[in-house]
Amino acid sequence: xxxxxxxxxxxxxxxxxxxxxxxxxxxxxxxxxxxxxxxxxxxxxxxxxxxxxxxxxxxxxxxxxxxxxxxxxxxxxxxxxxxxxxxxxxxxxxxxxxxxxxxxxxxxxxxxxxxxxxxxxxxxxxxxxxxxxxxxxxxxxxxxxxxxxxxxxxxxxxxxxxxxxxxxxxxxxxxxxxxxxxxxxxxxxxxxxxxxxxxxxxxxxxxxxxxxxxxxxxxxxxxxxxxxxxxxxxxxxxxxxxxxxxxxxxxxxxxxxxxxxxxxxxxxxxxxxxxxxxxxxxxxxxxxxxxxxxxxxxx
Amino acid sequence: xxxxxxxxxxxxxxxxxxxxxxxxxxxxxxxxxxxxxxxxxxxxxxxxxxxxxxxxxxxxxxxxxxxxxxxxxxxxxxxxxxxxxxxxxxxxxxxxxxxxxxxxxxxxxxxxxxxxxxxxxxxxxxxxxxxxxxxxxxxxxxxxxxxxxxxxxxxxxxxxxxxxxxxxxxxxxxxxxxxxxxxxxxxxxxxxxxxxxxxxxxxxxxxxxxxxxxxxxxxxxxxxxxxxxxxxxxxxxxxxxxxxxxxxxxxxxx
Numbered sequence: 001x002x003x004x005x006x007x008x009x010x011x012x013x014x015x016x017x018x019x020x021x022x023x024x025x026x027x028x029x030x031x032x033x034x035x036x037x038x039x040x041x042x043x044x045x046x047x048x049x050x051x052x053x054x055x056x057x058x059x060x061x062x063x064x065x066x067x068x069x070x071x072x073x074x075x076x077x078x079x080x081x082x083x084x085x086x087x088x089x090x091x092x093x094x095x096x097x098x099x100x101x102x103x104x105x106x107x108x109x110x111x112x113x114x115x116x117x118x119x120x121x122x123x124x125x126x127x128x129x130x131x132x133x134x135x136x137x138x139x140x141x142x143x144x145x146x147x148x149x150x151x152x153x154x155x156x157x158x159x160x161x162x163x164x165x166x167x168x169x170x171x172x173x174x175x176x177x178x179x180x181x182x183x184x185x186x187x188x189x190x191x192x193x194x195x196x197x198x199x200x201x202x203x204x205x206x207x208x209x210x211x212x213x214x215x216x217x218x219x220x221x222x223x224x225x226x227x228x229x230x231x232x233x234x235x236x237x238x239x240x241x242x243x244x245x246x247x248x249x250x251x252x253x254x255x256x257x258x259x260x261x262x263x264x265x266x267x268x269x270x271x272x273x274x275x276x277x278x279x280x281x282x283x284x285x286x287x288x289x290x291x292x293x294x295x296x297x298x299x
Numbered sequence: 300x301x302x303x304x305x306x307x308x309x310x311x312x313x314x315x316x317x318x319x320x321x322x323x324x325x326x327x328x329x330x331x332x333x334x335x336x337x338x339x340x341x342x343x344x345x346x347x348x349x350x351x352x353x354x355x356x357x358x359x360x361x362x363x364x365x366x367x368x369x370x371x372x373x374x375x376x377x378x379x380x381x382x383x384x385x386x387x388x389x390x391x392x393x394x395x396x397x398x399x400x401x402x403x404x405x406x407x408x409x410x411x412x413x414x415x416x417x418x419x420x421x422x423x424x425x426x427x428x429x430x431x432x433x434x435x436x437x438x439x440x441x442x443x444x445x446x447x448x449x450x451x452x453x454x455x456x457x458x459x460x461x462x463x464x465x466x467x468x469x470x471x472x473x474x475x476x477x478x479x480x481x482x483x484x485x486x487x488x489x490x491x492x493x494x495x496x497x498x499x500x501x502x503x504x505x506x507x508x509x510x511x512x513x514x515x516x517x518x519x520x521x522x523x524x525x526x527x528x529x530x531x532x533x534x535x536x537x538x539x540x541x542x543x544x545x546x547x548x549x550x551x552x553x
Contacts, residue, residue, distance in 0.1 A: 025352060025366075025367050027367050028367040028368070028369070072428055072429060072430075073413070073426050073428040073429050073431075074426065074427065077364045077368065079364065086423070086424040090424055100430065100432035100433045100436075101351060101381055101428065102385040102386060102430065102433040105381040105385070109382060109386075120390070121437050121475065121476065122390075122432050123432060124475055125459070125471065125476060126459050127418070128460060150475065151475055180369065181354055181378045181380065182378075183353060183380055185380075187382060236367075238372070243364075243368070297373060298373065299368070299370055299373075
């Protein structure tokens with residue numbers, strides 16, 4: 001069954017207040033085109049989760065779409081910190097539940113497996129655990145191993161409403177293939193009630209079947225499939241295109257203060273009508289062609 | 300004293316010397332990358348290098364801007380996931396060494412990468428844990444690489460993101476955590492930890508640095524044994540590898 005639709009339509013399916021798991025990791029495979037459309041449609045009150053906070057989450061926080069973030073810390077790699085997330089944490093406007101990367105991944109894994117909790121060694125003895133106990137109360141707890149009698153920290157399963165995953169290839173049913181490392185994406189998809197697949201390219205299912213070992217997302221978990229070339233721009237997609245250093249720097253400059261952020265959002269999100277308008281506004285095919293990856297390198 | 304190497308190079312070499320052949324090493328970006336590749340290309344060819352997001356034994360030929368840069372995944376033997384690397388390898392006790400950096404550390408090797416200031420009052424939020432807390436909790440031992448400044452080596456740190464020996468003694472063990480930091484490598488000295496009290500203990504001072512330089516630039520007093528030798532300087536071959544092969548563009552070495 002084809003689930004192919006437009007980006008605008010897929011975004012409209014997300015209600016305000018929903019919990020979204022986003023596929024980005026720092027500055028790679030971020031759901032940027034999706035995030036820009038969420039902002040245009042004025043969807044608010046979101047909860048965002050990610051095992052490493054990335055540019056997609058930061059942009060949504062900066063645009064005022066997010067009330068709560070559940071994440072394992074994050075940055076834009078060498079380009080800097082997540083300025084919007086950090087500002088929200090510092091001024092108290094963003095409710096942040098801060099974990100380690102593995103503990104967020106294990107919360108997804110518990111959700112994916114349908115088990116009631118997941119024990120973990122991480123967090124113990126740290127101020128992360130103390131802060132989580134104070135802030136969320138019920139999502140971490142100490143338990144006794146019924147077999148050994150040892151004490152463990154238990155994590156509550158994380159079950160997002162929607163996983164939004166930027167991938168290289170998918171068919172119309174949503175069977176999606178991810179090349180390169182997949183960080184927490186497999187667990188995010190399986191823990192979520194449904195998944196929106198944003199693919200660089202939609203291919204015939206023959207292509208998926210011919211290399212089925214690359215399929216990370218089974219179509220049966222997917223509600224919407226959208227083809228969005230350069231949908232992660234200005235972040236990278238392994239094997240297809242590099243991150244756009246100038247545009248990442250522009251993002252860093254643009255998110256430096258609330259004032260500069262208004263200008264940045266006007267220019268890159270509200271100004272362009274849609275993703276094609278966005279790409280045209282920053283230089284179109286001529287710019288994108290320069291970012292294309294060498295297949296022998298992957299970048 | 301004129302040196303024919305930089306303190307960053309000395310720190311990378313000191314880090315490499317801590318790694319043994321056949322060990323499994325979890326690495327973040329920066330100096331630890333240089334230290335790990337240097338070890339692998341010299342005395343530890345059978346070492347395994349892990350990046351948390353799902354990368355095993357890459358052989359980058361271009362410097363990357365971070366772990367999210369496909370440049371540092373190049374020629375990996377495995378491209379997988381967090382569950383694979385930090386779950387089945389690290390959490391399951393298969394990682395020998397983790398390299399960690401941070402904003403601040405204290406005399407027990409607890410690390411802060413979260414915030415500067417008062418977490419209950421005014422503060423600046425920085426990066427957070429990423430995989431650092433997981434590595435600090437589950438690796439058999441960790442090596443901390445940090446600049447030697449009073450604001451970084453502190454009596455009390457603002458936030459414990461990644462556990463060292465917590466409040467010393469058996470407190471780490473009591474919290475159910477194995478391992479712990481084995482070395483702290485700064486640009487002035489190398490420290491270990493007292494086997495019982497778990498306090499930071501001066502081991503060697505880098506050539507050209509005095510004991511006063513070391514103690515005058517830290518916020519707590521480390522244990523000082525009767526004999527504190529100089530750190531062994533880098534060898535010519537190690538410097539050549541760093542400068543010509545591992546980091547020719549001085550991306551990591553500053």
